[in-house]
Amino acid sequence: MNMQNQIxxxxxxxxxxxxxxxxxEALKGITFDVWEGEFLGIMxxxxxxxxxxxxxIATMLKxxxxxxxLRGQDISGFHGRKLADYRGNEIGYLFQEFELxxxxxxxxNIALPLCxxxxxxxxxxxxxxxxxxxxxxxxxxxxxxxxxSGGQKQRVAAARALISDPDIVLADEPTGALDxxxxxTLMNKLSAINGEQNKTIMMVTHxxxxxxxCSRILFIQDGCIFHELRRNRQTESIEAFYDRxxxxxxxxxxxxxxxx
Amino acid sequence: xxFKQVRRNAAKNRKGNGLFFGSLVxxxxxxxxxxxxxxxxxxxxxxxxxxxxxxxxxxLLPVVYAVSLFFVFFLVYFACKYQADSRRREFGLYxxxxxxxxxxxxxxxFETLWSSGVSLLIGLPVALFLTEGISLTTAKMAGLGxxxxxxxxxxxxxLWTVCGFVLVQLLSMLIICMRLGKTETAEFFGSGDVKRQxxxxxxxxxxxxxxxxxxxLTAYYLGxxxxxxxxxxxxxxxxxxxILGTFLLYRGLGGFLGLYIRRKSPDxxxxxxxxxxxxxxxxxxxxxxxxxxxxxxxxxxxxxxxGISMGIGRSASSRSLDxxxxxxxxxxxxxxxxxxxxxxVKDSYxxxxxxxxxxxxxxxxxxxxxxxxxxxxxxxxGSENIIENLHIEYVIAESSYNRILKNMGKEELKLADDExxxxxxxxxxxxxxxxxxxxxxxxxxxxxxxxxxxxxxxxCMDNVVADRAITLYMALIVxxxxxxxxxxxxxxxxxxxNLSDEAVDxxxxxxxxxxxDAQLAAAGIEYDSYLSGIGRNLFYTVAAxxxxxxxxxxxxxxxxxxxxxxxxxxxxxxxxxxETLTMLGADMPSICRSVRKQIGIYFVLVLASxxxxxxxxxxxxxxxxxxxxxxxxxxxxxxxxxxxLFVFCAVEVLYIGIVxxxxxxxxxxxxxxxxx
Numbered sequence: 027m028n029m030q031n032q033i034x035x036x037x038x039x040x041x042x043x044x045x046x047x048x049x050x051e052a053l054k055g056i057t058f059d060v061w062e063g064e065f066l067g068i069m070x071x072x073x074x075x076x077x078x079x080x081x082x083i084a085t086m087l088k089x090x091x092x093x094x095x096l097r098g099q100d101i102s103g104f105h106g107r108k109l110a111d112y113r114g115n116e117i118g119y120l121f122q123e124f125e126l127x128x129x130x131x132x133x134x135n136i137a138l139p140l141c142x143x144x145x146x147x148x149x150x151x152x153x154x155x156x157x158x159x160x161x162x163x164x165x166x167x168x169x170x171x172x173x174x175s176g177g178q179k180q181r182v183a184a185a186r187a188l189i190s191d192p193d194i195v196l197a198d199e200p201t202g203a204l205d206x207x208x209x210x211t212l213m214n215k216l217s218a219i220n221g222e223q224n225k226t227i228m229m230v231t232h233x234x235x236x237x238x239x240c241s242r243i244l245f246i247q248d249g250c251i252f253h254e255l256r257r258n259r260q261t262e263s264i265e266a267f268y269d270r271x272x273x274x275x276x277x278x279x280x281x282x283x284x285x286x
Numbered sequence: 287x288x289f290k291q292v293r294r295n296a297a298k299n300r301k302g303n304g305l306f307f308g309s310l311v312x313x314x315x316x317x318x319x320x321x322x323x324x325x326x327x328x329x330x331x332x333x334x335x336x337x338x339x340x341x342x343x344x345x346l347l348p349v350v351y352a353v354s355l356f357f358v359f360f361l362v363y364f365a366c367k368y369q370a371d372s373r374r375r376e377f378g379l380y381x382x383x384x385x386x387x388x389x390x391x392x393x394x395x396f397e398t399l400w401s402s403g404v405s406l407l408i409g410l411p412v413a414l415f416l417t418e419g420i421s422l423t424t425a426k427m428a429g430l431g432x433x434x435x436x437x438x439x440x441x442x443x444x445l446w447t448v449c450g451f452v453l454v455q456l457l458s459m460l461i462i463c464m465r466l467g468k469t470e471t472a473e474f475f476g477s478g479d480v481k482r483q484x485x486x487x488x489x490x491x492x493x494x495x496x497x498x499x500x501x502x503l504t505a506y507y508l509g510x511x512x513x514x515x516x517x518x519x520x521x522x523x524x525x526x527x528x529i530l531g532t533f534l535l536y537r538g539l540g541g542f543l544g545l546y547i548r549r550k551s552p553d554x555x556x557x558x559x560x561x562x563x564x565x566x567x568x569x570x571x572x573x574x575x576x577x578x579x580x581x582x583x584x585x586x587x588x589x590x591x592x593g594i595s596m597g598i599g600r601s602a603s604s605r606s607l608d609x610x611x612x613x614x615x616x617x618x619x620x621x622x623x624x625x626x627x628x629x630x631v632k633d634s635y636x637x638x639x640x641x642x643x644x645x646x647x648x649x650x651x652x653x654x655x656x657x658x659x660x661x662x663x664x665x666x667x668g669s670e671n672i673i674e675n676l677h678i679e680y681v682i683a684e685s686s687y688n689r690i691l692k693n694m695g696k697e698e699l700k701l702a703d704d705e706x707x708x709x710x711x712x713x714x715x716x717x718x719x720x721x722x723x724x725x726x727x728x729x730x731x732x733x734x735x736x737x738x739x740x741x742x743x744x745x746c747m748d749n750v751v752a753d754r755a756i757t758l759y760m761a762l763i764v765x766x767x768x769x770x771x772x773x774x775x776x777x778x779x780x781x782x783x784n785l786s787d788e789a790v791d792x793x794x795x796x797x798x799x800x801x802x803d804a805q806l807a808a809a810g811i812e813y814d815s816y817l818s819g820i821g822r823n824l825f826y827t828v829a830a831x832x833x834x835x836x837x838x839x840x841x842x843x844x845x846x847x848x849x850x851x852x853x854x855x856x857x858x859x860x861x862x863x864x865e866t867l868t869m870l871g872a873d874m875p876s877i878c879r880s881v882r883k884q885i886g887i888y889f890v891l892v893l894a895s896x897x898x899x900x901x902x903x904x905x906x907x908x909x910x911x912x913x914x915x916x917x918x919x920x921x922x923x924x925x926x927x928x929x930x931l932f933v934f935c936a937v938e939v940l941y942i943g944i945v946x947x948x949x950x951x952x953x954x955x956x957x958x959x960x961x962x
Binding site for chain 1: 551552553554555556557558559560563564566567860862863865866867868869870871872873876
């Protein structure tokens with residue numbers, strides 16, 4: 027992790043749904059930075075605003091106010107071609123339900139973001155195969171999603187999120203639809219990619235197990251950043267970090283007085 | 287509250303889904319058009335002169351009605367299914383809020399009834415307008431000129447249209463409700479069943495594809511080269527090969543496309559791969575619908591071209607005279623000179639037609655020496671039967687025939703002293719006219735009294751008497767002096783009467799003829815009229831053209847609707863894919879382009895097979911069992927067929943455009959909802 031380079035800056039971000047009396051503030055002026063090569067977790071209870079935050083960064087939602095700056099560019103004003111390029115090249119998105127196109131083979135699914143930006147699948151062959159080896163999905167490359175297990179599907183989806191070498195990978199509950207074994211495999215792979223390739227990952231999760239692979243965790247409550255945990259990878263084991271996360275989660279349930 | 291909701295839902299369905307509503311209106315128009323046949327001007331007239339034939343046709347209508355009911359059912363079923371699929375979430379919500387399934391289904395039934403009512407209110411006037419148009423066009427096509435047109439409103443037709451339509455709607459809804467009844471509530475919130483793409487065994491699908499192509503080629507071969515005598519077993523083999531071939535072709539097409547995609551995909555960029563896989567998936571999961579639609583389109587093309595050619599063929603036999611009156615000269619004159627009749631008559635003249643005198647018969651049947659003619663016939667293929675039966679017993683005076691030609695505005699014969707012309711009224715009977723024409727073009731002759739008379743190298747075939755039921759197998763048109771010598775009865779056979787063009791234009795041919803008809807009948811004179819003569823002929827025109835064109839258009843509409851709706855249903859079920867594409871960075875214009883391309887390819891896949899098969903079918907039809915009448919030139923038929931094909935393609939392009947717009951609209955809404 028390079029603490030010198032901020033890859034993403036979120037400044038005073040607000041998001042309000044509805045109007046007048048029906049107004050609901052999902053994000054109440056959140057500010058934080060993401061550093062290059064960081065594995066950032068976002069945790070919080072349902073309705074805390076964590077998915078809204080991720081969706082704003084992924085341009086699936088337009089923020090009400092505030093700035094989201096990725097490598098010096100404010101993305102909240104992106105439209106049309108620029109928006110499509112941003113989605114295809116600069117972020118990789120990992121969905122909870124995989125969202126693989128079930129009429130495309132794994133290889134075709136992985137190549138899709140590149141194809142959308144004018145690169146042929148042939149040219150991307152070597153990259154696809156490297157990623158497939160890394161994620162252990164080489165033997166399912168020519169299969170359709172209906173012929174794969176849930177874990178394989180999510181790893182194919184991860185390969186798709188990584189193929190265009192994005193600046194940041196956004197993951198929305200990536201282990202939400204997986205059993206514990208497959209969750210562990212996926213998190214090991216993501217962690218390895220983060221560590222070996224210095225790839226920045228921002229992950230929203232409920233799962234303390236999954237979160238324990240992160241290097242930093244932001245806890246969100248009622249649309250505000252509520253707490254932050256950092257892990258020193260060299261000195262703290264995943265298990266130890268997990269214990270700390272669980273403690274914070276327990277305290278979160280009891281209100282802010284217990285934590286701060 | 288309940289009925290208010292029913293009304294609102296029905297209105298929302300209509301507004302939100304033009305394709306659904308359009309299909310319902312089409313169904314109504316289809317029913318009424320068929321059922322009101324009996325009330326049309328031409329049929330009403332025909333019923334007075336050819337009641338038997340019309341009765342038979344009317345007896346046939348319930349069968350055609352049942353067939354239409356069957357096909358329209360599919361049209362309505364797919365339209366309703368498309369509608370119901372798009373409301374799955376809403377149904378799920380009703381159930382989750384505590385609505386009983388029975389109540390949900392009764393709500394759907396009432397909505398259906400309400401929609402039926404509104405569709406009928408719009409569809410019936412459209413149908414009425416259309417049938418009036420058809421009534422006028424058919425009368426014109428049948429060569430009747432402008433006839434006294436009456437506004438025809440058939441209450442029976444309306445009743446049966448309403449019954450048929452409501453029945454088909456309710457039945458469709460019943461089946462849909464039964465399916466919904468078996469659906470788990472949670473499933474309502476999904477996007478419906480999507481047949482997952484499995485990898486299809488390449489060998490199996492290639493085998494199907496090759497077998498399909500093989501069977502289709504066999505069917506084409508059987509039709510074009512082996513169906514000459516219309517044998518039942520060949521016909522059966524052809525139908526089985528054709529149907530099975532089409533089904534196997536589409537069964538194997540998906541795998542075939544898969545192989546193509548796999549080979550091509552490394553070199554492609556953009557949404558090519560996605561577009562191709564979408565098409566392949568639709569082909570695999572809907573290969574049966576595609577085959578049925580393709581066969582329906584083939585039937586549509588065959589029916590429409592058959593209907594048009596029958597229409598031209600029959601109407602081509604032009605009107606040569608209006609009455610043939612038998613009886614004493616004075617009696618006929620008395621009627622024709624009557625006030626009111628005299629002004630309507632353009633020309634009246636005696637027709638000299640007689641059996642040849644006994645002395646000229648060479649044996650029991652054959653008069654004259656036809657050896658040279660037989661010799662010429664022998665050089666023409668397929669003439670064996672004609673040579674065997676060749677006999678000429680009648681002679682017609684040249685002046686009488688010239689008068690007929692003059693009245694028709696044609697050039698007169700002007701026979702030389704040593705010349706004769708061959709006449710037949712059955713030129714359109716199979717190949718008879720064609721073969722005979724080929725033979726007499728070879729400068730042949732006929733011997734009369736040991737003198738060879740040159741045969742004019744053109745066949746005469748304009749009717750010499752008003753009644754078409756009187757047929758002359760073969761007669762010689764000879765100069766008047768020769769007629770006087772040859773005829774057994776040299777006096778006039780009958781008096782031919784032509785009505786004036788002004789009278790026909792003013793009153794319409796049908797009314798003009800009926801007026802003179804009444805006068806002749808009142809005088810007790812024996813006569814035949816052109817209209818009663820062509821009654822049967824006209825009947826065939828109406829029956830054959832109308833019914834086949836009707837069925838053709840119906841098949842066409844249904845095939846298009848099935849393809850269009852099937853595609854839109856599958857697109858709706860796979861809507862999430864477009865959301866994913868947007869998230870992966872595909873821009874909306876390229877997604878819409880992909881959708882339009884998918885629809886284009888999807889339709890072309892169905893149309894291509896139907897068009898190729900229809901060329902073979904039409905070729906078979908005109909070479910095997912439907913002969914073009916001699917008077918109709920091939921170029922006319924080709925021009926008309928080309929025009930019909932152009933209209934067909936234009937309508938297809940228009941329809942595909944509508945489906946493309948509907949699909950693009952739906953896809954482009956995805957971004958808006960995701961980026962609220």
